[in-house]
Amino acid sequence: MRALISVSDKTGIVEFAKELANLGIEIISTGGTSKKLEEAGINVIGISEITGFPECLDGRVKTLHPNIHAGLLAIRDNKDHMNQIKELNITPIDIVVVNLYPFKETILKEGVTREEAIENIDIGGPTMLRSAAKNFQDVSVIVDPKDYAIIIGELKENKKISKKTNFYLAKKVFEHTAHYDSLIADYLRKEYEKEENKKEFPETITLTFEKVQDMRYGENPHQAAAFYKEVVRDKGFLTDAIQLHGKALSYNNINDTNGALELLKEFDKPTIVACKHANPCGVGSADDIYEAYMKAYNADPVSIFGGIVVSNREIDERVATEINKIFIEIVVAPSFTEKALEILKAKKNIRLLILDNITNKYSTDAYDLKKVGGGLLIQEVDNLLLQDELEVVTDRKPTEKEIADMMFAWKVVKYAKSNGIAIAKDETSLGVGPGQVNRIWACKQAIEHAGEHLGVDILKGAALASDAFFPFSDSVEEAAKAGITAIIQPGGSIRDKDSIEACNKYGIAMVFTKMRHFRH
Missing domain, CATH: 3.40.50.1380 (Methylglyoxal synthase-like domain)
Incomplete structure (x- = not known):
């Protein structure tokens, strides 16, 4: 031989x-x-x-x-x-x-x-x-x-x-x-795209990934699953996280945590994002991470239970103590203090992950992939928050605080499943209505959730964001009843005039972004 x-x-x-x-x-x-x-x-x-x-x-x-x-x-x-x-x-x-x-x-x-x-x-x-x-x-x-x-x-x-x-x-x-x-x-x-300064969707495409781990099961126990990573990839994403404690991540854990991380990357200030089923349920920003956590928790103390918490700052003893008061599946942060780890590890099942470069965003050449029966959809990652200057379309112009609240809500709604509505005030999400089959239901859901957890008065002076245009003025009517004073939405409906007139009637300031953020 x-x-x-x-x-x-x-x-x-x-x-x-x-x-x-x-x-x-x-x-x-x-x-x-x-x-x-x-x-x-x-x-x-x-x-x-x-x-x-x-x-x-x-x-x-x-x-x-x-x-x-x-x-x-x-x-x-x-x-x-x-x-x-x-x-x-x-x-x-x-x-x-x-x-x-x-x-x-x-x-x-x-x-x-x-x-x-x-x-x-x-x-x-x-x-x-x-x-x-x-x-x-x-x-x-x-x-x-x-x-x-x-x-x-x-x-x-x-x-x-x-x-x-x-x-x-x-x-x-x-x-x-x-x-x-x-x-x-x-x-x-x-290399060709760099040289030609253009993106290319080739006639044929072959993608390659390397296995990270087999999963216990997929979305449901009867589905087999595995987790793969890109070979050449952006830093600051879950593929590079180091797990410090807890059992292995599941298919749903990874998908949901990814959604939370993508939203977290929109914020520079100390911020906590709480997610459930890949939808944000509580988001808070503040001058310190403890205050940010309390804002995110109080935004929806019911939905955060069994959810995922991601932080763009070190988790310290005070935050760890609060987290341990409820059941949280996963905590991801750039670092933990020794005392915080000691507190959190007292719970056997919580997963603790360190992720360097947690604030890094996708590179400009990143693609988003979605498998469909018999094929694959490929698109550029939605890296933009705004394309143009905000256009004020109502008689009343928003105040600086209202603009800040609208932009906070706009960040949140970008990562809620469409049809999506997000309400925010004082760097806190108040209510999120994700994944509804019509916009008025999403609007009512966001308003009702905020009222349930924080009291109806909290909505007075708040800002509402919609991921796509209002097809009717009914969402404005609901917002007005709740005391919302500012709305940010893409615009572009043939009935934009109806929504603008309704805002003018109730003294609501409304701005158009002229871009939408569908997330299916």
């Missing part, structure tokens, strides 16, 4: 090669791998001895030769194949151990140049892998050091590798090369 070994990741390769050699298997190798094996006292046949041609072009060409690929692709049960390679004096290669130039590691380096990235695109490696994997009934091909033990175990026990194992390894190879090529395609597309 013959094995060809050529690896960039040399983890465990010397030990593996020694085992092969002890089993009487000849080893062919290339470049740095050959040198490492020879230094370990392992007999190696140089690749040039097989090809009859020297490695050239700084190692760019060494394995692209019929003496290699015929040895890999010859079907052992095909007499014509075997006669041909015999006539050509080509010996079959039975085991291939290859992993590829470190393209991923290269592009993740700070300040990497395009030339350096391209030089780390492997050509011969994927070609050998594909040849060997295509002929998996006869050839064993290994890309993952974790599989070395399987190969040695079967060779020692059975003197051969089973077809079942070879099929598993071949499947793994094509996953590996597809991932590798997808990284390259994604990198080059982004």
Whole structure:
């Protein structure tokens, strides 16, 4: 038997090669791998001895030769194949151990140049892998050091590798090369977009992700699930969080926490966002994080129970003490004081996560993906809060405080499911009406929730935000009854005039953003 070994990741390769050699298997190798094996006292046949041609072009060409690929692709049960390679004096290669130039590691380096990235695109490696994997009934091909033990175990026990194992390894190879090529395609597309200064939705798109963990289950216990991360990704998101305490996150935990984090990134002041089912249920900003937490909690002390709390400042002892008064699923923050951790860890099931760069937003080239039956929707991430200056459309202009309240509510409603309404005052969310099938229901829900938790008087002088235009004046009528004095909405309805007239009737100041924030 013959094995060809050529690896960039040399983890465990010397030990593996020694085992092969002890089993009487000849080893062919290339470049740095050959040198490492020879230094370990392992007999190696140089690749040039097989090809009859020297490695050239700084190692760019060494394995692209019929003496290699015929040895890999010859079907052992095909007499014509075997006669041909015999006539050509080509010996079959039975085991291939290859992993590829470190393209991923290269592009993740700070300040990497395009030339350096391209030089780390492997050509011969994927070609050998594909040849060997295509002929998996006869050839064993290994890309993952974790599989070395399987190969040695079967060779020692059975003197051969089973077809079942070879099929598993071949499947793994094509996953590996597809991932590798997808990284390259994604990198080059982004480089092209930078050079041309334009975004591109290509005719075909291949996306690649790496598994973070298997989940206990998906949205429901009967659904299997896993969590994957982008290879080249923005910092400050859940994929980079470090869990300090509590059981593993579930599918719903991750989805809901992501929604909370996206809203948190809209705020610069100390802010707490409480979320339930990916919708904000309490948001508070203040000069210190304790006050921000109390605002977020008091905004909806019912819905926050069993919810998620995210903070853009360190969690201290006072905040931890308040959090521990109720059941909270997850707390995410840039840091925790030692005393805060001691307090929070007293509860067995609470998950505590540290997330550096928690205030970072998506980069401008980020995409939002949504799977639909038989297809995939791709769009730019909604990175904007406003596109233009606010347009005052009513007789009364809003005060500076009303503008501040409107902008707070506008941030909150951006992350509520559509149809969505958010009411805010004094850097606090008062009521949120998310995900209703019509806007008036969302409006009534937000008003009712605020009244239930904080008393009807709290709405006097508050601001209301709508994620899309009012199709009728009924929402204005409800806002007026509640004592709301300022409204921010996109505008653009053929009935805008009705809403403006209603605001003028009740002395409500209304501004148009001329952009909407649907979130489905």
